[in-house]
Amino acid sequence: AKDRGKSTVAAYDSRLHAEALDRLELRADLQRAIFGNELVLHYQPTVELETGKIVGFEALVRWQHPVRGLLSPAAFVPMAEETGLVVQLNTWVLFQACRFAAALQGDWRRPSMAVNISAQQLVRSDFVEQVDRALTESGLPADRLTLEITESVVLHDLEDVIPRLSHLRSRGVRVAVDDFGTGYSSLAYLTELPIDVLKVDKSFIDRVASDAQGASVTEAIIAMSHTMNLSTVAEGVEVAEQAAWLRQVRCPIGQGYYWSRPVDEDGVHDLLARPTNE
Numbered sequence: 001a002k003d004r005g006k007s008t009v010a011a012y013d014s015r016l017h018a019e020a021l022d023r024l025e026l027r028a029d030l031q032r033a034i035f036g037n038e039l040v041l042h043y044q045p046t047v048e049l050e051t052g053k054i055v056g057f058e059a060l061v062r063w064q065h066p067v068r069g070l071l072s073p074a075a076f077v078p079m080a081e082e083t084g085l086v087v088q089l090n091t092w093v094l095f096q097a098c099r100f101a102a103a104l105q106g107d108w109r110r111p112s113m114a115v116n117i118s119a120q121q122l123v124r125s126d127f128v129e130q131v132d133r134a135l136t137e138s139g140l141p142a143d144r145l146t147l148e149i150t151e152s153v154v155l156h157d158l159e160d161v162i163p164r165l166s167h168l169r170s171r172g173v174r175v176a177v178d179d180f181g182t183g184y185s186s187l188a189y190l191t192e193l194p195i196d197v198l199k200v201d202k203s204f205i206d207r208v209a210s211d212a213q214g215a216s217v218t219e220a221i222i223a224m225s226h227t228m229n230l231s232t233v234a235e236g237v238e239v240a241e242q243a244a245w246l247r248q249v250r251c252p253i254g255q256g257y258y259w260s261r262p263v264d265e266d267g268v269h270d271l272l273a274r275p276t277n278e
């Protein structure tokens with residue numbers, strides 16, 4: 001029995017060791033990926049509920065890994081956060097997304113572009129300068145860029161963050177609170193934050209068609225958003241019942257698989273060429 005115990009421990013150790021090695025390898029790989037050509041952006045449309053027209057896109061990063069294939073952000077963004085690489089990663093995303101949005105040409109209303117911003121990026125003293133440079137280099141008008149920030153990030157360092165966001169907003173950049181309702185949700189702070197949009201988390205939208213209580217909370221969030229003159233985006237809309245319910249409670253904008261999964265650049269052009277967007 002003693003021997004068996006020993007070999008179990010040994011097996012366990014070697015598995016941990018393999019995982020650690022795996023993570024180390026992935027970390028070195030990511031550093032290379034950011035400067036190489038392995039990161040790609042997919043884009044998911046946000047849709048005006050009233051008309052079905054596309055009003056914007058959210059840039060969502062993927063890693064085209066040479067051996068592991070296409071990796072979702074869940075597989076590497078947490079590691080990028082831990083190692084600080086997320087600053088370089090998100091800077092790449094910001095510039096790339098602005099360039100792509102600025103180059104979109106067509107008869108449709110020009111869509112806005114939303115990018116995810118992390119805490120580590122926001123607290124850097126050169127953050128405003130970075131955003132300015134991305135806009136200048138790409139030629140994207142400031143009012144077509146939205147920065148998505150989670151509640152915990154904004155509340156993290158209010159004194160530094162509020163003036164920065166205010167400054168960017170004074171140029172026309174829009175600020176969205178991402179995953180609203182999942183964080184510390186201090187409603188008191190909400191009135192003091194320089195924001196334009198609430199993105200209501202998917203966990204709320206999941207319940208609207210099936211659960212009366214869940215629906216009433218979501219309806220209250222949307223009503224509050226109206227009162228505060230904020231726009232509202234419902235995240236993770238998957239079925240027609242949810243879209244219909246959201247229209248009924250006057251939520252202006254939706255995002256989710258019901259309209260489209262995140263798509264590559266060609267997919268964006270295809271979506272915009274559809275007759276509903278004319």
Ligand code: C2E
Nearest residue numbers: 060061072073077093116118236237238255256257258262
């Ligand atoms: P998020 O910002 O909340 O992004 C929305 C996520 O929900 C995306 O997953 C999107 O594909 C997914 N989604 C959209 N509609 C639906 C739906 O109807 N049903 C379901 N089940 N899912 C839906 P994705 O692309 O895997 O991204 C996951 C998270 O990774 C993002 O959550 C965001 O927090 C993070 N992320 C993505 N791109 C970046 C980035 O460039 N930088 C940073 N720092 N984080 C990123």
Ligand code: CA
Nearest residue numbers: 058116148178
């Ligand atoms: Ca987001």
Ligand code: CA
Nearest residue numbers: 178179199235
């Ligand atoms: Ca979100």
Ligand code: CA
Nearest residue numbers: 179201202235
């Ligand atoms: Ca979410």
